[in-house]
Amino acid sequence: MARSTLLEVMGRHVQANHDTALQCWDGQNKEYIPVSYSLLSQRAFYFGERLVNTTKADQIQGQVIMIACHSPYATLVAFYGAISVGAIPMIFPMPLSLGSHEALTERIKHWGFAFGTPAMLVLEEGLNEKFHSEIPQDIEVIRLSDDPAASTETRSKSANDHQPKSDDIAFFQTTSSSTGDHKAVSISHSNIISNITGIRLAVDMADDERMASWLPLFHDMGLVGAVLFSFCNNYSLFITTPTQFVKRPSLWLKTMHEQQCTIATAPNFGFDYCSRLISEKDRDAMDLSHVKHLFIGAEPIRVSTIQSFLNKFSSCGIDAQVIRPAYGLAESTIITSISSHKKPSDFICVEADSIAIGESIRIVDTLAFSDADLSRYDPSKSVAVCTAGKAIDDMRIDIVDEDGNKIDAPGITGEIAIQGGSVAMGYVWGGEQLVEEFPDQYVRTGDIGVIHNDELYILERIKNIVIRNGENYLVSALEEQLAELLGISHEHIAVFESDIHDPSSDIVVLVERHAPIDEDQINQLLVAMPKEAFPINQILLSRAREIPRTTSGKKRHFYCRKLYQSGDMKFQQAIEVSPQRIMQAQALVNES
Amino acid sequence: MSNQSSVGDRLIQLIADNTKLSADDVSLDLNLENSGLDSFARIELILVIEEAFDIEMSDSESANIATVADIVNLIESKVS
Incomplete structure (x- = not known):
């Protein structure tokens, strides 16, 4: 598999009549719907033909295809369809993950015109029409159904006979889900195969593992760590969406129980969420003793989270031997x-x-x-x-x-x-x-x-991101937005988490060289604060040069954290930021 | 109209009871995307609404919600 491509892997499954690529959760009927490799491949090739016929570019090869779909099925049809004709897929978070429709529109406007040729956009059918009208006309939009049974149109091979090489770009991975961060990482077919091979070898997986995942496909952990990992190894994959998981976290573990899944992957908050919200009644109905690997990563791993999870689910047969903490980042494909x-x-x-x-x-x-x-x-x-x-x-x-x-x-x-x-x-x-x-x-x-x-x-x-509930917020973007609001340079603002090992710890903003402000000014500030700044819990105004810096003047955010934790941070005023406080501020501003 | 209004009143109280927002802060025009509730809190709220009104919202329907009035309309369409 060393020099393979994703298309070759898919082709081998089809030729060998391997049955099911994935089983997608149907929230309405409360069942998993099987999608075969053959169906996925044929729909993807057909979608590739639609891309070829729709593009206004001289050639489809190298054109970026922005994918904004909720369902894993639609996302994967668009993803493989783009690869099949030499285009470059780029999966976007949806409005609920980004915080708003505006944030998705902003992202589409940026990436849509970031390259020589405008990117095309794949939208899932049923997405807000109001939103559709805000997409610039120069961006070609293709609609795609989330229902595998909605269409019968297929193709058996690439629409332009494209044959990717292992060192070619497979897709662009965006590196932040929640801010105006306009950075992505280019991942090759060979990167994916190398990483997946390394993961499997590291923990000596068998040939017949079964996976359960709720992770979003815009995230490398969901796309590479779950979907492409199971495809490349021909494992059974049972997949639902983050929305379904947040609504009913028991679905994830019940799937492992009912479908005899042996592998699952989640960030720290997923394990924490299960420990807190799955009822004892649901837990007591589950046998998870067949689970071999529970990978945990993507955000700081909290020891107490793992201990709580083990305490709660040890009676189902989960023991510490199956917990697999991992370290990874988009720059290393995943792990x-x-x-x-x-x-x-x-x-x-x-x-x-x-x-x-x-x-x-x-x-x-x-x-x-x-x-x-x-x-x-x-x-x-x-x-x-x-x-x-x-x-x-x-x-x-x-x-x-x-x-x-x-x-x-x-x-x-x-x-x-x-x-x-x-x-x-x-x-x-x-x-x-x-x-x-x-x-x-x-x-x-x-x-x-x-x-x-x-x-x-x-x-x-030391890299400048803060993470909440699995979402990354780029510190520099938050600092620039706050700088604009406060009318000072972003050089005098530092945003940091008060404890990176505690996912519920405060996110703090230190603003230096800023005099205290009165109640009216605080209200104005809170009302004007952009949605992207909502993860902030506290703003500290300080007089002197309080932000620690390197000799070359760069801010050292992790030393801010040390100062804050030790109580040595000097400030003149602390302003609480919370949804409730913002609503109060809004009411007071409206009254005045 | 009266039915819609009673759904709206019930919904506003439900939002106030299950989020950090007070009933005075919530109106039919309130855009939940600008309310200070993060995506996590909004999904949890959707679950509370589903259970209270005995309905199921798909991921697409959940994602299309912007205002409280949008939820009222969605509930009306599902229970009628």
Whole structure:
């Protein structure tokens, strides 16, 4: 499979008469609908023909196809249809994930005109007509049904006989779901095959695994980690949507129970959500003892989340041996490292003040999930950090200092740098240069970690994103929006999470060189705050140069967090930001 | 009309009871996309509404909701 492409993998399944590609959850009838490789392939080839016939470009090859669909089926028909004719699919989050229809429109307007040829847009039928009218006329729109039975039109081969090569672009992965971040990563067919092969080898999977997923396909964890992973390995895949999962998290685990699924993947909040919201009655009806691998990643992994999950579902047969913490990012297609299947994953408690680049980490304890009592540790002085395991096959992890020099000694904290076959082709910004390549397939990740006992531990984050409920918010975008509102330079604003290991911790804005403001000004500010800023919980106004910086003047967001946590951050005024407070502000502004 | 109004009143109270918004903050014109509720809270709200009115909203229908009035219209179309 090493030099294959996604189309060749699909073609082999069709030729071999492999039966079901995926089973899609039908929320109305409460059942899974099977979609065969043959049907998916024929519908995709037919959709490719529609793209060829619709494009106004000289050629379809290289044209970007923006996909905005709820259903996994429609998304995959458009995705494979684009690949089948040499176009480049790019899957967008839908309005409920982005926060609003406006945010999707903004994204379409940006990427639609980011390249030499306007991109085309695939919209699922039934999407708000009001929204459709806001799409610029220069962008060709193709409608696609979410119902596999809605159409009988098929094709058995590519509409233009396109044959992708393994090093060709397979798709563009957007790297942020919730802000005006206009950055994507270009992923090749070979990246996908390399990463999927590495994941399977790392945990020694069998030939007949079965997967359950609710992850969105605009996210690499849902597209590569679930769908393409199961396709490439010919595993059975039972798929629903994030909306269905949030409504009824028990559906995910019930599917594992009823369909005998052995593998599932989710970010930290998915496990947390199940622990909190699945009833004991539902839990007691499930047997999950056949589950072999529960991958957890994509956002900081919280030890207490894993412990709560194990406490709640151990009676169903889930034990610590199947929990597989992993580290990954879009720049490495999805997974960089995974914890071993040969022993239960562990975590370390480290002294919080020893987390600094170039410093030796002070480890208080190395513990197993099953027998650790976190209450023994003072959370203000120590941090519990989960293992992220070892690099998968064909990937290498280095720890580097702030200048990028490799730190060879184990136990020294530094930035994580990665290199290997899973490292993506490069960034996509739009403009004349389609892909800004990663030289030597090497990337500095912006995450801070340490190697301990040959395993990677993620300690901190210096890349500027904040994560809530699985959604990434680009700090620079939030800072620029706030700067505009406050009428000051974004250089004097720092947005940071108060604790990256706690998904419910506050998101704080530190504004330096800003005098205190009165109640009327606070209300005006809250009312004017853009929707994208809603994850913010607190705004701190400070007098002096309070934002820590590097010698070259760059903001050090993770040192902001340290100052905040230690109580050493100096500010003159704290402003609470919450939906309730914003509504109050709105009412007061309206009255006046 | 009176039926729609009673659905609206019930819905407004339901939103107030299940979100951080107060009943005074919620009107038929309120755009939920601008209400300060994140996507997670909005999906949870949709579930509460489905259970209260014994209806099922598809992902597309859920995504098409902007205002409280949109929900009232959707409920009306499903229960009539």
